[in-house]
Amino acid sequence: xxxxxxxxxxxxxxxxxxxxxxxxxxxxxxxxxxxxxxxxxxxxxxxxxxxxxxxxxxxxxxxxxxxxxxxxxxxxxxxxxxxxxxxxxxxxxxxxxxxxxxxxxxxxxxxxxxxxxxxxxxxxxxxxxxxxxxxxxxxxxxxxxxxxxxxxxxxxxxxxxxxxxxxxxxxxxxxxxxxxxxxxxxxxxxxxxxxxxxxxxxxxxxxxxxxxxxxxxxxxxxxxxxxxxxxxxxxxxxxxxxxxxxxxxxxxxxxxxxxxxxxxxxxxxxxxxxxxxxxxxxxxxxxxxxxxxxxxxxxxxxxxxxxxxxxxxxxxxxxxxxxxxxxxxxxxxxxxxxxxxxxxxxxxxxxxxxxxxxxxxxxxxxxxxxxxxxxxxxxxxxxxxxxxxxxxxxxxxxxxxxxxxxxx
Numbered sequence: 001x002x003x004x005x006x007x008x009x010x011x012x013x014x015x016x017x018x019x020x021x022x023x024x025x026x027x028x029x030x031x032x033x034x035x036x037x038x039x040x041x042x043x044x045x046x047x048x049x050x051x052x053x054x055x056x057x058x059x060x061x062x063x064x065x066x067x068x069x070x071x072x073x074x075x076x077x078x079x080x081x082x083x084x085x086x087x088x089x090x091x092x093x094x095x096x097x098x099x100x101x102x103x104x105x106x107x108x109x110x111x112x113x114x115x116x117x118x119x120x121x122x123x124x125x126x127x128x129x130x131x132x133x134x135x136x137x138x139x140x141x142x143x144x145x146x147x148x149x150x151x152x153x154x155x156x157x158x159x160x161x162x163x164x165x166x167x168x169x170x171x172x173x174x175x176x177x178x179x180x181x182x183x184x185x186x187x188x189x190x191x192x193x194x195x196x197x198x199x200x201x202x203x204x205x206x207x208x209x210x211x212x213x214x215x216x217x218x219x220x221x222x223x224x225x226x227x228x229x230x231x232x233x234x235x236x237x238x239x240x241x242x243x244x245x246x247x248x249x250x251x252x253x254x255x256x257x258x259x260x261x262x263x264x265x266x267x268x269x270x271x272x273x274x275x276x277x278x279x280x281x282x283x284x285x286x287x288x289x290x291x292x293x294x295x296x297x298x299x300x301x302x303x304x305x306x307x308x309x310x311x312x313x314x315x316x317x318x319x320x321x322x323x324x325x326x327x328x329x330x331x332x333x334x335x336x337x338x339x340x341x342x343x344x345x346x347x348x349x350x351x352x353x354x355x356x357x358x359x360x361x362x363x364x365x366x367x368x369x370x371x372x373x374x375x376x377x378x379x380x381x382x383x384x385x386x387x388x389x390x391x392x393x394x395x396x397x398x399x400x401x402x403x404x405x406x407x408x
Contacts (some may be wrong), residue, residue, distance in 0.1 A: 001176045004089070005243050006090070006251040007405060009084025009237030009347050012075045013346050014050035014229050014334050018082060022344075023351055025333070027380050029362045032334050033212040033227050045208045048049035048199040048215050049192045050229035050335025053140030065208045067399050068130060069143060075232035075340070076140035076188035077147060078287040084148055085235035092246050094120035097181035099152035101171045102188065102234065103163040105339030107137030107396070109191045124403035136280040142186050152180045160394030161299075163187045164233055165342025165402055171237050172402075181239050186343035202230060203267070207302065213363050216336075218300035218329035221368040221373045229335030236321030240407075252350045255387075256403030258282025267395050269309040276313035276391075276399045283318070283389060283401035291324035293386040295346045295352040298375075299393045300329025300361070301336055306393065308370045314371075326358045326383050328376040331360055342392035347401055353404055357382050 011018070014032030015025035025032075032050040041047075057074045060081045066074060080102070084090060089098060113334060119127050133139055138156035145154045157356050159166045164187025171183035202205045205223040209215040217223040243250055258279035264270035296311050315322045325398040330348045331337075337344055352358050357380050364377035388404045 003240035004172050004175045004237050004239050004254045007238045007243050008083040008087025010079040011233045011344055012079050013231040013344055017055055019039050026359045033215050034306040041194055042339045046197050047207045048227055051229055051230050055075050070134045072188045073140045073143050073188035078100055079232035080144045080184055080233040081235050083234040084290055093182045095149050095151045096148040098155045099183045100141050100150050101167040101182040101185040102141040102144055103157035103167045104188050105160050105163050106136050107190050108135035113193050113195050153257040160396055161338050161396040161399040162303040162394035163339035163394040164399040165392035165400040172254045172257050175239050181242050183237045186234035187339045189340040190230045205215055206320045211350045216302050216332050218302045218361055219371040220364050221400050223302040223368040225303055227335040228335040231337050233347055245267050250407050252404040255287055255405045256283035258394045260399045260403040263395030268305055269291050273309045273313035277316035280317045280403045283403040287387050289387040291321040293327050295358055295385045295388045296325050296327045296389040297349045298327055299391050300331050311371045323373055327373055328359050328361045346390045349390040350404055353385050353388040
């Protein structure tokens with residue numbers, strides 16, 4: 001099996017629209033959550049979101065691409081531009097050997113909502129001919145392949161909030177077996193709309209807090225739901241020998257991927273945590289590292305069930321040593337970026353590995369007896385990290401864990 005390394009990364013997030021901005025904000029404990037600015041839902045209980053701010057796609061994309069694309073595709077293309085630019089694969093890898101796995105949990109929801117409203121107001125003849133291609137969930141992957149002339153495998157995975165972690169894991173497998181030399185992979189989401197907020201809110205998944213510093217509270221006793229975020233995260237994975245031969249900078253090595261299904265409930269995690277634990281074990285398999293040298297980027301949504309279940313899974317995997325593992329939830333800063341979350345959190349995990357510093361779980365002020373591990377409250381911690389695990393769970397029972405290490 002081929003070894004697989006990361007040679008590029010890019011992101012658009014609620015705490016920064018580039019890798020440099022994201023890294024600085026991550027370690028500063030910046031809170032990307034605030035009052036929703038794009039619309040008002042009078043008398044509705046959910047008023048906060050983690051919006052992307054000061055975003056100018058024209059700095060990276062031409063006007064035609066912007067005009068023809070939903071916001072989720074625009075986020076994906078901008079993140080991919082940064083990742084591919086960093087990697088230097090264009091012109092160094094055969095286009096037929098470059099694949100694209102970029103998914104989305106929901107797809108072009110802004111376009112869906114605006115065109116539905118347009119039809120109700122103005123009639124069917126006024127619906128844009130661009131409606132379907134802008135909306136469909138595979139178009140970020142297709143547009144990225146077109147943008148870079150990537151002619152290898154192109155797939156848009158959808159595993160809800162585990163989507164971009166799945167895309168990275170499957171891209172890793174594709175390179176392992178020789179189906180591609182390089183893969184542009186990750187996910188994107190742009191669903192901060194009245195309909196999505198109402199939908200998630202009415203299923204009691206969202207926080208109803210009005211204070212941004214008391215809203216996204218992973219592992220805190222006060223937690224009451226997630227805060228919707230948005231953006232994109234993209235990695236470039238490459239076959240190790242090829243990357244070394246061309247002198248590429250290697251950010252990390254992908255050393256494991258675990259994927260399982262609870263087969264339990266469409267939205268709630270299985271409280272036994274058996275399959276979450278198995279996904280972690282699968283990713284960790286063959287990577288024998290002392291617990292204090294492991295960083296675990298938790299799915300950590302700030303819902304009652306998720307955080308308790310994930311804590312239980314870690315105890316199943318590490319036993320009495322679970323308290324020695326460095327854990328944090330960067331969703332405390334970014335909110336829940338849904339289909340983009342896994343990729344952005346993979347980038348955060350790579351930073352922890354490279355910097356020897358664990359990003360914090362901000363606003364963790366009231367510990368919960370159900371969540372009694374080391375979640376790195378409020379301040380980053382220096383640590384000699386040898387293995388980074390990034391965990392993602394999704395509606396439908398999807399469990400995904402990715403493992404990264406320094407090149408050995």
